[in-house]
Amino acid sequence: MNISYTANENLVTDMSGSDYYTLNGFSSTSSGVAEGQPFAVLRGGVYERDANGKFVLNDLGFPNAAATKEFVGDPNPDWRGGFGTNITFKGITLSAMLETTQGNDVWNGTRGVLNFFGIHSETAIETIASQDLLNAEGSTIPAGTSFRGYEADFGGGPVAVDYGWWTSNGGGFGDVSEIFIEDASWTRLIEVSLTYSLPKNATSKLGIENIQIGVTGRNLALWTNIEGFDPDNNLTGASKGRGLEYFSNPGTKSFITTLRISF
Amino acid sequence: MKKIKYLIVLTTLAVFTFSCESYTEGINDDPNNFGSSAPELIIGQAQLGWMQLAEGNEARVAGIFMNQFSGEDRQYLTIEQYSITASRFNDIWEDSYIYGISQAQLSKKLALEAGNTKLAGVAQIIEAVIYGELATLFGDIPFTEVNNADEFYTPAYDSQASVLAGVQALLDEGITNVEDEPASLYAGNRLSSAATWAEIGNSLKARYYLIAKDYANALTYAKLGISSPAGSLVSLHPGDAPENRNLYYQFMVDEREGYLGATGSYLEQLIDVNNATFSRLLATPGEAARHAYYFDGDDPNVTETGVFAQTSSFPILSFEEVKLIEAEAAQRTGDDPGARTAFNAVRTALAAQYNAAFLLQHLLERLY
Numbered sequence A: 001m002n003i004s005y006t007a008n009e010n011l012v013t014d015m016s017g018s019d020y021y022t023l024n025g026f027s028s029t030s031s032g033v034a035e036g037q038p039f040a041v042l043r044g045g046v047y048e049r050d051a052n053g054k055f056v057l058n059d060l061g062f063p064n065a066a067a068t069k070e071f072v073g074d075p076n077p078d079w080r081g082g083f084g085t086n087i088t089f090k091g092i093t094l095s096a097m098l099e100t101t102q103g104n105d106v107w108n109g110t111r112g113v114l115n116f117f118g119i120h121s122e123t124a125i126e127t128i129a130s131q132d133l134l135n136a137e138g139s140t141i142p143a144g145t146s147f148r149g150y151e152a153d154f155g156g157g158p159v160a161v162d163y164g165w166w167t168s169n170g171g172g173f174g175d176v177s178e179i180f181i182e183d184a185s186w187t188r189l190i191e192v193s194l195t196y197s198l199p200k201n202a203t204s205k206l207g208i209e210n211i212q213i214g215v216t217g218r219n220l221a222l223w224t225n226i227e228g229f230d231p232d233n234n235l236t237g238a239s240k241g242r243g244l245e246y247f248s249n250p251g252t253k254s255f256i257t258t259l260r261i262s263f
Numbered sequence B: 001m002k003k004i005k006y007l008i009v010l011t012t013l014a015v016f017t018f019s020c021e022s023y024t025e026g027i028n029d030d031p032n033n034f035g036s037s038a039p040e041l042i043i044g045q046a047q048l049g050w051m052q053l054a055e056g057n058e059a060r061v062a063g064i065f066m067n068q069f070s071g072e073d074r075q076y077l078t079i080e081q082y083s084i085t086a087s088r089f090n091d092i093w094e095d096s097y098i099y100g101i102s103q104a105q106l107s108k109k110l111a112l113e114a115g116n117t118k119l120a121g122v123a124q125i126i127e128a129v130i131y132g133e134l135a136t137l138f139g140d141i142p143f144t145e146v147n148n149a150d151e152f153y154t155p156a157y158d159s160q161a162s163v164l165a166g167v168q169a170l171l172d173e174g175i176t177n178v179e180d181e182p183a184s185l186y187a188g189n190r191l192s193s194a195a196t197w198a199e200i201g202n203s204l205k206a207r208y209y210l211i212a213k214d215y216a217n218a219l220t221y222a223k224l225g226i227s228s229p230a231g232s233l234v235s236l237h238p239g240d241a242p243e244n245r246n247l248y249y250q251f252m253v254d255e256r257e258g259y260l261g262a263t264g265s266y267l268e269q270l271i272d273v274n275n276a277t278f279s280r281l282l283a284t285p286g287e288a289a290r291h292a293y294y295f296d297g298d299d300p301n302v303t304e305t306g307v308f309a310q311t312s313s314f315p316i317l318s319f320e321e322v323k324l325i326e327a328e329a330a331q332r333t334g335d336d337p338g339a340r341t342a343f344n345a346v347r348t349a350l351a352a353q354y355n356a357a358f359l360l361q362h363l364l365e366r367l368y
Helices: A109-117 A200-204 B002-024 B039-055 B057-065 B075-080 B086-113 B117-138 B160-178 B197-211 B215-223 B247-255 B266-271 B287-294 B319-332 B336-353 B359-367
Strands: A002-006 A021-025 A029-033 A041-044 A070-073 A079-089 A092-102 A105-108 A126-128 A146-148 A150-153 A158-161 A181-183 A186-197 A210-224 A254-262 B233-235 B314-317
Touching: A041 A105, A070 A105, A105 A109, A200 A210, B039 B057, B039 B086, B039 B117, B039 B233, B039 B247, B039 B314, B057 B075, B057 B086, B057 B117, B086 B117, B117 B160, B117 B197, B160 B197, B197 B215, B197 B314, B197 B319, B215 B319, B266 B287, B314 B319, B319 B336
Parallel strands: none
Antiparallel strands: A002 A079, A021 A029, A029 A041, A041 A070, A079 A092, A092 A186, A105 A181, A126 A146, A150 A158, A186 A210, A210 A254, B233 B314
């Protein structure tokens, strides 16, 4: 049995006068370096807030985008851990490996775009307006009528969150990405394998030193709050920038069977 | 025999000596240590910086803000709602300062070193117009401390008024330097105008005096500006190469189809004779032809006969603008007849363009 635990605290201390440098990403949301921030920090658009942290609202009761981008997430995990085991009993060996990463953020660009097009499950909701409601485009939804979306209150009374919001600053093509930053902590059962070695007395008669059969499963289980993609994937590959997600393919799950004969 | 031997030895020596020399010549020049291009070439990059400002991203965003365009998809829906963040303008500053102003300044410096004051004058006019546009769009901008990173790592922002005054001074120098050269000088295959560089410089002076609300000077310089429709300074988009195409065409057809429209724009309201939503007090001849030039249905016209066709030249400083500056400045300084004359010059030009010869007479009959 083996257990590992690592924690890495890092901080960028000198940028030679530069505010921010993009390592990877988009003009809306990127992973980069800035003084006083962890390496590969996520930077993107946020809502405008007043001194008390409340949203600054437009005339329709929806939050405005802030003029400048902010640091919105840290893709570095607080800690990582591993757990492995290897049990042998009467020729049967069971080994398993578990890994976990906790406290790392990801920008879920996929969710933003699916919201924009109204094809994320978050948008598949119908509500009957409890009162006359304004949507983000300024249209009025009369009390008692049904609309595709839900009621929300950003601080100025209830409004209708619907296509008007998802296609502007509530969706993936808007100016705000802080709403698409998610906790990408995950725990994965990386590998489980079960092997059986035939008894020596049975094999030696055949002139064979050893026969081993086994079955291995890889990437068998993943526990995470992330929906729709593998949080261990990095959109920009083996790059310095991290924590961005935009329609990347999930990792594969595989099963392997082995038959090993030694002479 | 001895002589022949001498000859052979001498010839061989000579051949080796000279050939070796030419063989090693230039071998110690470091190819990675760039020199500089000719200012006649660099000016082209500065001019592209101006074209980009007049025809690119900033023109599209400003057009949406002024309801001459509409943002219809993806990121442009947010612009349509006037939501804006600082980073949306990063590329304007990059294009203007790095690819426009700094290249104009470099071109000016090299041209002056070579004693080519006319080219320096063209460079000064280009430099001035890019500063002028930035000050107009953004207010206070870096001006006096630009392109001197050793001394000013983060240049200070100068006030809009002082930048516009500096732009006038740059234009004055430029106009003196270009003498009476036509605008075809150093225009390459990028720009075209039948005016002179001095007329272009004066037109720009009028533009920035008008913006600074100095109407007397605006009037003076507008009268010295572009004086005929053929004098309009246009960007050229010849050929089929994707990067040469009209920038609106590139955006609306090649790159981001559907983002930029003109549904319900003021221009559409003004000239769409068939739109019953807006009452028309006065039927204007030529409007149907004008509408057909600007619109394809409700969309900006990107077809071969349209304003945003692939090869359509784009006016970056037009005769019409100069005449309308003259009209406004005249009117504001109390010269109504002068204003009317300038205004009617635009009408005449429009009548000629849209084949509506009776437009002016028609209007005058109705009005007077």
